Structure formats: structure tokens, C-alpha cells
Amino acid sequence: MAKTGGHLASNLGVVELTTALYTIYDLAKDIVIWDVGHQCYAHKLLTGRHERFGTLRQFEGISGFPRRDESPYDHFGTGHASTAISAALGFAKARDLRSSTERVVAVIGDGSLSGGMALEALNNAGQLKTDLTVILNDNEMSISRNVGAMATHLSKLRMLPLYRRVENKAKTVIENLPMGGKTLSRTAEGILHGVTHLMAAQTGIIFEEMGFTYLGPMDGHDIDLLIEVLSNVRSIEGPVLLHVLTTKGKGYEHAENNARFFHGVAPFQVKNGQVEKSDGGITFTEAFADALIELGEQDDRLVAITAAMRDGTGLQEFAERFPGRFYDVGIAEQNSMPSHSQRALQRRARGRSSPSTPRSSSGRTIRLSTTCAFRTCR
Numbered sequence: 345m346a347k348t349g350g351h352l353a354s355n356l357g358v359v360e361l362t363t364a365l366y367t368i369y370d371l372a373k374d375i376v377i378w379d380v381g382h383q384c385y386a387h388k389l390l391t392g393r394h395e396r397f398g399t400l401r402q403f404e405g406i407s408g409f410p411r412r413d414e415s416p417y418d419h420f421g422t423g424h425a426s427t428a429i430s431a432a433l434g435f436a437k438a439r440d441l442r443s444s445t446e447r448v449v450a451v452i453g454d455g456s457l458s459g460g461m462a463l464e465a466l467n468n469a470g471q472l473k474t475d476l477t478v479i480l481n482d483n484e485m486s487i488s489r490n491v492g493a494m495a496t497h498l499s500k501l502r503m504l505p506l507y508r509r510v511e512n513k514a515k516t517v518i519e520n521l522p523m524g525g526k527t528l529s530r531t532a533e534g535i536l537h538g539v540t541h542l543m544a545a546q547t548g549i550i551f552e553e554m555g556f557t558y559l560g561p562m563d564g565h566d567i568d569l570l571i572e573v574l575s576n577v578r579s580i581e582g583p584v585l586l587h588v589l590t591t592k593g594k595g596y597e598h599a600e601n602n603a604r605f606f607h608g609v610a611p612f613q614v615k616n617g618q619v620e621k622s623d624g625g626i627t628f629t630e631a632f633a634d635a636l637i638e639l640g641e642q643d644d645r646l647v648a649i650t651a652a653m654r655d656g657t658g659l660q661e662f663a664e665r666f667p668g669r670f671y672d673v674g675i676a677e678q679n680s681m682p683s684h685s686q687r688a689l690q691r692r693a694r695g696r697s698s699p700s701t702p703r704s705s706s707g708r709t710i711r712l713s714t715t716c717a718f719r720t721c722r
């Protein structure tokens with residue numbers, strides 16, 4: 345990866361989770377879908393692409409995202425965020441119609457959970473009550489720090505006692521009873537999962553209210569725990585949401601310390617984490633950032649809106665210079681559009697930055713790259 349570049353931090357965060365999943369689930373028939381798909385490298389290594397891994401993101405090499413034409417284990421081709429639960433629900437309903445028995449799992453990050461489609465799918469799944477497992481991979485980060493009310497809710501859930509710790513404490517107490525030992529320790533497990541569940545209910549967990557069995561939060565790097573819990577989850581009926589806590593960049597100091605930079609990184613030196621400087625002059629993103637700041641200085645009605653792409657679209661400096669005129673709406677482009685158009689109706693000048701360039705029906709559009717656009721309206 346140091347030679348090819350890629351989504352290092354997100355991938356390092358799910359190595360244990362991927363290994364545990366593929367220990368428990370039967371990949372010959374079960375379906376695992378990765379949201380965005382930018383954390384599928386361990387998946388690729390474990391599903392037959394180890395030898396070609398050096399060709400990652402190279403011409404005629406393997407893709408940095410799941411691709412249906414690349415492997416039968418890449419069930420759903422992705423790239424944009426917040427789609428995995430909807431896709432998994434489709435697989436689950438098709439299974440129900442066929443009366444077959446495969447398990448379906450969607451793995452989604454806390455950032456991607458801020459997207460409307462993910463919430464629509466949870467809403468739908470909670471009503472359909474079909475067997476479906478959603479693993480919420482919560483590293484508190486989107487590309488930069490996650491934003492929004494759901495992120496605040498997740499931070500409250502992180503305050504719950506960790507799944508393992510509660511269970512261990514009770515096991516120790518019961519094992520030390522005169523009649524303790526293995527038989528009783530199973531009972532203890534049952535009791536304590538109940539306790540965790542009870543505490544979860546008191547916290548008002550939104551997923552429980554929506555019809556999911558919520559399990560967590562738990563250490564997403566504790567592989568033995570994950571294997572134990574996933575083997576139980578396989579047999580729970582209805583929709584389950586497993587909340588795992590992970591660290592972006594896990595195991596590589598430079599990526600752990602600067603997960604934003606290592607979210608998507610160019611080729612780098614493993615020793616010091618330094619990226620070689622290209623001599624290709626200014627990038628489109630840098631040109632966009634400079635232009636936007638210049639215009640922001642000239643016109644205080646100008647605002648910038650981004651869907652969790654502060655860094656990728658070069659808005660970081662604008663956000664620092666004009667904090668009151670910068671909005672990160674989370675991965676919620678569709679939410680930003682009506683809000684954005686209302687600004688226009690209020691005859692406010694505004695800027696927008698999104699992974700896909702919006703079309704302008706009025707006003708001036710300065711099109712700077714495929715990922716950024718800026719528009720003013722008078």
C-alpha cells in the first residue's frame with residue numbers, strides 16, 4: 345500500500361473485524377457488503393486477491409473498491425456512501441422469497457450512517473423484520489471528525505459499559521461461587537447480556553426503537569470477542585445492529601495519529617509516513633481553495649457547504665478563516681440541496697462543494713474540478 349497509495353486508515357481499522365467475520369460466516373453462501381467500499385482491502389486479501397494485491401489501484405490491477413466483475417465475493421459494487429444497508433436488505437428479501445438460509449451482513453461506518461439512504465434503509469428494515477445484521481463500525485470519524493445529531497447519539501452509546509467488561513466481571517463473581525464453574529458461567533453470560541441490554545434500553549437507543557436488537561458497544565479490535573459475539577449473532581432472528589468501536593489507522597502509528605491525512609493517501613514512506621511531493625504544480629483542489637478564499641474575502645455573503653468532504657475538496661482553510669460561513673452537513677448531499685436552494689431564494693451568495701458537481705440553473709458557476717464546484721447567485 346505504501347507503493348500504491350489508497351485508503352490506508354479506514355482499512356487498518358477493520359482488519360480484526362474482517363478476520364472475525366470471515367471466520368464465522370460461510371463465504372460460499374453468506375453475503376457481506378461493505379459500505380463505501382473503501383475498507384475492503386482485508387476482504388480482498390482474504391478472498392483470493394493476495395497475490396495481485398501489489399496491483400491495487402494500478403492500470404489493469406485490482407480496484408480499491410468492491411467490484412462485481414472482479415470477484416464473486418464482491419456482491420455489490422460501491423464507491424458512494426450510505427448504500428450498504430439498502431443493498432443488504434435487498435439480498436435479505438430475495439433470500440426470503442427463495443426460502444433459502446444465507447445470512448446477510450452490512451458493514452457501515454459512523455460517517456456513512458449520517459447519509460439519508462442509510463437511515464431510510466434502517467427504517468425499512470426495522471419494519472420488515474427480516475434477518476439482517478448491520479455492523480456499525482464506529483471510529484468517531486468520517487474523513488474528518490464526524491458531525492451531526494446521530495454522531496452525538498453514538499458518542500452517548502460509547503459511554504455504555506463495554507460489552508466484554510460487564511460480562512467478565514459477572515463471570516468472575518459466579519465462577520468464584522462454591523458451585524461455580526462452566527455451567528454457571530453460561531448462565532452468567534445470559535444474565536449479563538440481559539443487563540447490558542437493559543442499560544441499553546435505558547439509554548434510549550435509537551436502533552432498538554427502530555426494531556433492531558442492539559448489541560454493543562464492543563471493542564472492534566478484540567478478535568476473540570468478535571468471533572464469540574458474531575457466532576451468537578448468526579442465530580438471532582430479525583434485524584440486529586452490532587456496534588463496534590474501532591480506531592482508524594490501527595497499528596500504524598502515523599495513520600493512528602493523523603487519520604485524516606491517511607484516509608486516502610498517495611504513495612508514502614513506511615518509516616516516517618511522508619508522502620513524496622509531486623512536482624506537478626498546483627492541484628485543482630488547491631486552486632479551488634485559493635479562489636474560494638479570495639472570493640470569501642470580497643463577499644461576506646459567500647458560504648461554503650460540504651457533505652463530509654472538508655479535506656477532500658480543500659475547504660479546510662476556508663473553514664478556519666470563515667468559521668461562521670462554513671457548513672459540514674455530514675454525508676447528506678440530498679439534505680444540503682434544498683437547504684442550499686433556500687439560501688438562493690433568500691438571495692444569499694453561497695458556495696457548494698460535493699463529490700459530484702451540481703448543475704447551475706442560474707447565477708455564475710466556476711467549475712474547477714470534477715469534485716468541486718462553486719456558485720454565486722445575485
Ligand SMILES: Cc1ncc(C[n+]2csc(CCOP(=O)(O)OP(=O)(O)O)c2C)c(N)n1
Binds near residue numbers: 425485651652
Ligand atoms: C455520497 C458520498 N458522499 C461523500 C463521499 C466521500 N467519502 C468517502 S469515505 C467518507 C467518510 C466515510 O466515513 P465512515 O463511513 O465513518 O468510514 P471510515 O472512513 O471512518 O471508516 C466520505 C465522506 C462518498 N463516498 N459518498
